[in-house]
Amino acid sequence: MKKVLLNEEELPKKWYNVLPDLPETVPPPVNPATKEPVKPEQLEVIFAHECVEQEVSDERFIDIPEEVRKVYTMWRPTPLVRAGNLEKAIGTKAKIFYKNESVSPPGSHKPNTAVAQAYYNKHEGINKLTTETGAGQWGSALSFAGAQFGMEVKVYMVKASFEQKPYRKLLMESWGGKCFASPTDLTEIGKKIRKEYPDTAGSLGIAISEAVEDAATHGDTKYAIGSVLNHVLLHQTVVGLEVEKQLADINMEPTIMIGCVGGGSNFGGFFLPFLSRRLDGKNIRFIAVEPKACPSLTKGGYVYDYGDTGKVTPLLKMYTLGSSFIPPAIHAGGLRYHGDAPILSLLKKLNLVEAQSYYQREVFEAGILFARTEGILPAPETNYAIKAVIEEAKKATEDDTIVFNFSGHGHFDLAAYDAFFRGKLEDYAYPEEEIKKAMEKIPRI
Ligand SMILES: Cc1ncc(COP(=O)(O)O)c(C=O)c1O
Incomplete structure (x- = not known):
């Protein structure tokens, strides 16, 4: 079975809200002046x-409003695809599936x-x-x-x-x-x-x-905000809910779910509908992947911080590199955010989500392998997820089913691929010293 498709009628009628199912309450946004929760x-x-x-x-x-569902049907439900050629190229015993969110008109989730x-x-x-x-x-x-x-x-x-x-x-x-x-x-x-x-x-x-x-x-x-906040992750759960139905249709259960993380919306929407399995003790891992150049989940502090540089937003409790962070010009532009969604941050803190980070050259190599085996050129952001999939697949057994969110295509990112092919991409890890300095400037709550 190469592709698992759903009919239009099977497009979810509701989004899944994880808030009532979380083991702890997500800390609320706080007003920086009063230090009280924002009204x-x-x-x-x-x-x-x-x-x-x-x-x-x-x-x-x-409920997903009918008008929203109508627009969704321009490209949803999206395919869940078995990456059989990639499996062969890696020589893995595991099965690999990807949820193809790149088929939307703008090319991503x-x-x-x-x-x-x-x-x-x-x-x-x-x-x-x-x-x-x-x-x-x-x-x-x-x-x-x-x-x-x-x-x-x-x-x-x-x-x-x-x-x-x-x-x-x-x-x-x-x-x-x-x-x-x-x-x-x-x-x-x-x-x-x-x-x-x-x-x-x-x-x-x-x-x-x-x-x-x-x-x-x-x-x-x-x-309108593209990531981080709870309602954004909520809307993105249409992705995970479709995956759940698609895997059930072919009698599969995922053991490893992987997504790249900028603010956390594609990964959140993809895995949150599966969180209850983990809470019920099932064998399932959730892996968030980020650049070493912007390592908020792997190296940042879990503290209240501003969502922006100008300090006009409320404070959010999240893994952060400090709102003063001006990121290096790596090519995965969508992953260069200093913080992470409060829901995802809490789950990482509780060890329900793992985080990994990679250099940009190794992830472009992974993306090229994907393009040559599965055909689609991934967005630079998506390459981070693919790199982690390859690393996990090498260690996996035949009992493993790895599913990842293919968050977008790279058709508008050819300048980045050009830089990669010409040997102009540099590897860079954000210095720990800078993180320490930025943490000192963070408001104390
Ligand atoms: C293709 C793609 N994937 C992933 C991301 C990361 O964002 P998020 O973590 O909110 O999904 C972006 C952000 O711009 C993106 O464009």
């Missing part, structure tokens, strides 16, 4: 009301939440959205989602990626989105950072500050 009304200044409700919901299953967030905002009378983007996948996804509901979308794109990937901007424009190289002079925080660091290549933390400021200072505009 929902405060979050509603920038987020849709419904998303804020979902952020703290204790309902285990939450990101529209699973973009469509939901655009829909809720539109439903609540909002017609303008702002956001940040690193690699450009999220900005493309929100531009696509905005086009489905006739909304204006403004994207602050990290300058380094904006320059590396001009075609992502054009894709956003094709769907009606407006894309700017961040830091811009459209916001106060952008102007301030440009003055202090005229040559900065930007960062996700800076772009978030700009997008949040824009939404907070315009009554008709709200902010």
Whole structure:
């Protein structure tokens, strides 16, 4: 069996909310001034009301609105594919499957939440959205989602990626989105950072500050977020719920589930529906994979920190490298975030999730092996998951079923592959000294 497909009618009708099933409560976002938990009304200044409700919901299953399901059917349910050629190339005894989220119009898992967030905002009378983007996948996804509901979308794109990937901007424009190289002079925080660091290549933390400021200072505009928060992981569980059904259809149970982690949304949405198996004592491991250049889960501290560089967001309890982190210009732009989702961070803290980190050259080698065996050129971010799959597959037995989330394709990342082929990619590990220094600047809660 090569491909496991579901019919349109089998597309989940509800998302899975892990909050009531977690062994401990996720620490709430905290107001940096009062050090008190943030009140929902405060979050509603920038987020849709419904998303804020979902952020703290204790309902285990939450209806996917019919309008959202209708848009999902443009590409969902997505295929679950047996990577038989990759298995042979590695010489593994295990079975390997991948969930192909690259078949969405923007090319990744990101529209699973973009469509939901655009829909809720539109439903609540909002017609303008702002956001940040690193690699450009999220900005493309929100531009696509905005086009489905006739909304204006403004994207602050990290300058380094904006320059590396001009075609992502054009894709956003094709769907009606407006894309700017961040830091811009459209916001106060952008102007301030440009003055202090005229040559900065930007960062996700800076772009978030700009997008949040824009939404907070315009009554008709709200902010949509591509990862990290509970409601984003909730929307992404459509992925894991489909995998659950697809594996059940062929009588398989996963023993190892793997995903790359930037903020934690593709990995979270993929494995959270399987968490209860682990809590019930079943043999199943969850492996989060990140760059050695941005090792938040493997080297960061589990503390309250700002979600952005400009310190305009509430504090979140998460694994972090410090919000002052300006990441090195590695090519997996979507993995260059200083923090991680609070849900994922808690599960890592409780040892229910493992974390691994790799250098960028070895992950590009893994991605090339995948392209040559399975045919699809992966996004640089996805290469991190593939590298971990290969390493685990080498050690696995015939009783193992490894399933990973193929979070996106790399068709807009050819400049990164060019750099790899020409020997221009460098390996880099973020220095422990820098992490220590950044930790000293973190607010004490
Ligand atoms: C293809 C792809 N995979 C993974 C990620 C990482 O984000 P997250 O951890 O939220 O899934 C990104 C982020 O931009 C991405 O574009």
